Amino acid sequence: xxxxxxxxxxxxxxxxxxxxxxxxxxxxxxxxxxxxxxxxxxxxxxxxxxxxxxxxxxxxxxxxxxxxxxxxxxxxxxxxxxxxxxxxxxxxxxxxxxxxxxxxxxxxxxxxxxxxxxxxxxxxxxxxxxxxxxxxxxxxxxxxxxxxxxx
Amino acid sequence: xxxxxxxxxxxxxxxxxxxxxxxxxxxxxxxxxxxxxxxxxxxxxxxxxxxxxxxxxxxxxxxxxxxxxxxxxxxxxxxxxxxxxxxxxxxxxxxxxxxxxxxxxxxxxxxxxxxxxxxxxxxxxxxxxxxxxx
Amino acid sequence: xxxxxxxxxxxxxxxxxxxxxxxxxxxxxxxxxxxxxxxxxxxxxxxxxxxxxxxxxxxxxxxxxxxxxxxxxxxxxxxxxxxxxxxxxxxxxxxxxxxxxxxxxxxxxxxxxxxxxxxxxxxxxxxxxxxxxxxxxxxxxxxxxxxxxxxxxxxxxxxxxxxxxxxxxxxxxxxxxxxxxxxxxxxxxxxxxxxxxxxxxxxxxxxxxxxxxxxxxxxxxxxxxxxxxxxxxxxxxxxxxxxxxxxxxxxxxxxxxxxxxxxxxxxxxxxxxxxxxxxxxxxxxxxxxxxxxxxxxxxxxxxxxxxxxxxxxxxxxxxxxxxxxxxxxxx
Numbered sequence: 001x002x003x004x005x006x007x008x009x010x011x012x013x014x015x016x017x018x019x020x021x022x023x024x025x026x027x028x029x030x031x032x033x034x035x036x037x038x039x040x041x042x043x044x045x046x047x048x049x050x051x052x053x054x055x056x057x058x059x060x061x062x063x064x065x066x067x068x069x070x071x072x073x074x075x076x077x078x079x080x081x082x083x084x085x086x087x088x089x090x091x092x093x094x095x096x097x098x099x100x101x102x103x104x105x106x107x108x109x110x111x112x113x114x115x116x117x118x119x120x121x122x123x124x125x126x127x128x129x130x131x132x133x134x135x136x137x138x139x140x141x142x143x144x145x146x147x148x149x150x151x
Numbered sequence: 152x153x154x155x156x157x158x159x160x161x162x163x164x165x166x167x168x169x170x171x172x173x174x175x176x177x178x179x180x181x182x183x184x185x186x187x188x189x190x191x192x193x194x195x196x197x198x199x200x201x202x203x204x205x206x207x208x209x210x211x212x213x214x215x216x217x218x219x220x221x222x223x224x225x226x227x228x229x230x231x232x233x234x235x236x237x238x239x240x241x242x243x244x245x246x247x248x249x250x251x252x253x254x255x256x257x258x259x260x261x262x263x264x265x266x267x268x269x270x271x272x273x274x275x276x277x278x279x280x281x282x283x284x285x
Numbered sequence: 286x287x288x289x290x291x292x293x294x295x296x297x298x299x300x301x302x303x304x305x306x307x308x309x310x311x312x313x314x315x316x317x318x319x320x321x322x323x324x325x326x327x328x329x330x331x332x333x334x335x336x337x338x339x340x341x342x343x344x345x346x347x348x349x350x351x352x353x354x355x356x357x358x359x360x361x362x363x364x365x366x367x368x369x370x371x372x373x374x375x376x377x378x379x380x381x382x383x384x385x386x387x388x389x390x391x392x393x394x395x396x397x398x399x400x401x402x403x404x405x406x407x408x409x410x411x412x413x414x415x416x417x418x419x420x421x422x423x424x425x426x427x428x429x430x431x432x433x434x435x436x437x438x439x440x441x442x443x444x445x446x447x448x449x450x451x452x453x454x455x456x457x458x459x460x461x462x463x464x465x466x467x468x469x470x471x472x473x474x475x476x477x478x479x480x481x482x483x484x485x486x487x488x489x490x491x492x493x494x495x496x497x498x499x500x501x502x503x504x505x506x507x508x509x510x511x512x513x514x515x516x517x518x519x520x521x522x523x524x525x526x527x528x529x530x531x532x533x534x535x536x537x538x539x540x541x542x543x544x545x546x547x548x549x550x551x552x553x554x555x556x557x558x559x560x561x562x563x564x565x566x567x568x569x570x571x572x573x574x575x576x577x578x579x580x581x582x583x584x585x586x587x588x589x590x591x592x593x594x595x596x597x598x599x600x601x602x603x604x605x606x607x608x609x610x611x612x613x614x615x616x
Contacts (some may be wrong), residue, residue, distance in 0.1 A: 006513050009529070010483045013521045015438050022435075042252075044477020051253040051280050071431045087433050100431035104424055107329045121432065 026086035029079065033090045037063050060091055067095035072103070097121040193236050199229050200250075204258040208271045212237060212244040213259035213278070215251070221269070226250040246280055254281065286467045287499035294403040296396075296613070297410070297451045300344030301570035302337055303562075304419070304445030310558075311549045313596025315570035316446075317344045323445050334363065334370035334418035336399065339377055341447040342412055349451050353409065358411035360399050361449070362391035363561050364422045371416070375550070380412070388590030389514050390414035390468070392448060392565035393609040397465045399452035400611075414449030414569060417560030426478070426595050432601040439480040441516045441544060441559035449575070457616045460576040462545045464500055464612040468492040470592060472605040478593065482519020482556060484604040485589040489515060492528045492608040493587055504536035508581040511566030511572065512608070513588035514544030516557035543567035564588040576615040583614045 025026040041059045044050045050058060076096045079087045087093050098118055105117040119126065143149045194216070196205040203216040214233060217228050233248040249255075254277055261273045304323040313319065318340065324333035325340070338361060346352060351548040359380040361371040368384050375382035387394040390425055395413035402408035407437045422443045428434055455461055473489050475484035489512050497503065508593065515523055527537060547558035547567065568586050575581045587610040593602070 003473055005528075006487060010475075010486075010522055013525055014480065014483060014518055017437060045253045046256060047274075049253075049280060050284065054280075054283050054285055055253075057285060071433075072528055074431060076433045077431055081435055086433035088435075093433065096431070096433050100429035100433075103431055104429035107331075109178045121428065 022084055025082060026084050026089075028084035029086035030090060031086075033063075033087065033092055036066075037090070063090075063092050064095040067092035068099050071096045071099045076100075094122055094125060097125075170234055190237075193233070193240070197224055197229070202255070204255065204262055206258055206261055206270065206274060207244075208267065208274050210244050211271070211274050211278070212241055212246045213254070213258060213274050214246070214248045215254040216248065217252070217255050218250050243267065247281065249281055251281070253277075287464060287496055288397070288401070288467070289464045289500075290400055290404050290462055292615075293403045293455045293461040293463050294400040294452050295454070295456045295461045296569075296573060297453045297456060297459050298345045298349035299448070299450045299569040299573045300341045300348065301448045301566040302341040302344065302446065303566055304337075307444060307446055307566075309549070309551060309587075310444075310547050312547065312567055312571050315574055316566065317341075317570065323418065330418055330420040331365060332373075333372055333420050334365065334416065335373040335566055337418060337445070337447045337516075338363070338370055338374035338416045338449075338548045341414065341416065341449045342374065342378060343438055345412055345449050345451050349410075351451075353378055353380055355409050356412055356451075357408040358383060358399065358402055358413075360385060360395040360411060360413040361415060362386050362395060363416050363418075364388065364443075365418075365425055370418070370421070387588075387607060387609060388592055389415075389559060389561045389564060390588040390590030390607055390609045391561045392513065392568055393586055393588040393611050394467070396450060396452060396462065396611055397467060397609060399450075400462045400465065403452055404432075404455060408452075410451060410453045412449050412451055414447065415543075415561035415565040416447030417445065417562035419443045419445045419560070422560060423587070426533070433605050436555060437457075437479050438555055439477075439482060439516070439518050441481060441514065441557050442548070442554040443560035444547065444558045444563045444566065446560070446562035446566035448562060448567070448569035450569045460573055460613045460615050463612050463614050464496070466492050466496040466499075466610040468495075468608040468610070470607050471604045472603055474603045476598070476601070476603050478591075478604065480518070481514075481559060481604070482516040482590045483522055485591055485606040485608065486519045486522040486526065488606040488608040489587055489589050492610050493558075493585065494583065496587075496610050496612065504532060506540050507539055507583050507585050509575075510540050510585040510587065511568070512540070512542045512544075513586075514557070514559035515542045515589055516559060517542075517545045518556050519589075520545045528605055561590075574612070576613060579615065581615065583612065585610055585612050 037059055040062050041055050044055045044058050101120045102114050102118045105113040107113060146149060172184055190205045199218055199222050200216040201219045203214060205214045214237065230248045230250055234246055237248060238248045257277055261270050264270050301319045303316045305321050308319055324330055325336040327333040327336055359375055359378055359382045362368055363370050368386060371384050385391055385394055392415040395415060399411040400412035402411055418551055423430055469491060471488040473487050518568045524537050524540060543564050544557040544559050547563060548554040572584060587608050589606060589608040591604050591606050593604045
């Protein structure tokens, strides 16, 4: 059978990806995760001495802690299968990527196993995050020097 | 299943668009009743906030406001604008205007406080918090 | 390449072992042993994988009432890097060992080699088969087990199972290997590792066609043609390919897939089961039992394999696939 003929056949038989439902599920779950994050933010603002400017740190720490619990108990992957990007994009998803890699590579020891592989999935996020922050800051520096924007 | 999801989805979208929020002006002062009227007027005039609380203590003025929904991006501008207005009016006081929720929450707690010393301490602590970076 | 075995080597014993999740399998009752801990109480998944292979081979030898010393050859393969679980099991078994890699088609390719050795007279008794362990292979080929990535509906679940057969001289009381086809590598340019069924179906088509043509047979000459792990979608594609070639629907009924049926209708396993242990466990338990009981007289077992590596995928290569087939009869 010709390759193109086969590709057509394959496409006909393969069930189509339900993009709209996937997007909807991701939207709802992502939104719920962020709402929980906001509830935690308000908790820290009301019961502790954090302002909106400084509350980011404890909120993220708490979210990552929750993500660690869910990942460790095998629940985050079930959420991920349902929500897709909705659970992968928020910081809890980043936590899950790092924590799951750490759990996986325990068998090779702490230094080479866990240490060497913990950022297997999240490495790109960190690398490109830092790199793009650098370039954005550089652009802003140039614009400020010209006088177009202020700090 | 799909139809039910649609049905609940629409109210979600509309939830952010509730207009008709009444401007609740609550404020308290420890001295000078005339000051009350001026501050209330200034806050009333500003269309970007839906609530504000002002506290006068010693020679400090703390104004905590809350920006209307969807106008959070203007928070700094609102703070700067109001600070300018208040500094004109009350040039003898240290003015701090903040749109931060923490300040608003604490200010609302302080306004019912009877002990002036506690209020003064509270205001000082809040002013210190605003300076924190992390 | 079709081989016809004049001496018709027989499958004198079989053993299939599976992990805890495989209790949900429709073939559960045919397995010899299902264990509670997917690591077989070992420290690592890979060690558990090796112990699982040992257990399956022990069952085979016990059923045939023989010991390690009686076996001439051990042929095995799995999906882990350098096939270390098979290697470590071979170390314990202390039988002359040939390791082979045909991905998920190893269950059949190992029996083909064992049959050739038997036909040649070089082997009196040989143990052949394959195995897979879900955790070890997910880690190898995809993401850490606990990672919350979303798998599409065409993805398949790698089983934790092992299936081994004892191949020996012809014995009319047992199912015999009368012919085999060693598949070519077929690549249609598919690059999606979450849609293996689509990549492997052309290889299965190629091998089955070659076998039927050379043997001058049709679908109706068989009671069953069972592919290894095309999964629900891959099986549909294969049937469509045959239908386009003029095979009638009632003939297509004879075409089944071990992976598509493995977990029944459970949606959690998406398009079905896969892994070297999938075809091995089903062939060397259910199929052999059906042949022995007389329900099937002639079957064609066509195991399919995707010959990619995580590196080749990352480098943008497509997925080359193969399929190996053996024809078993029962007198």
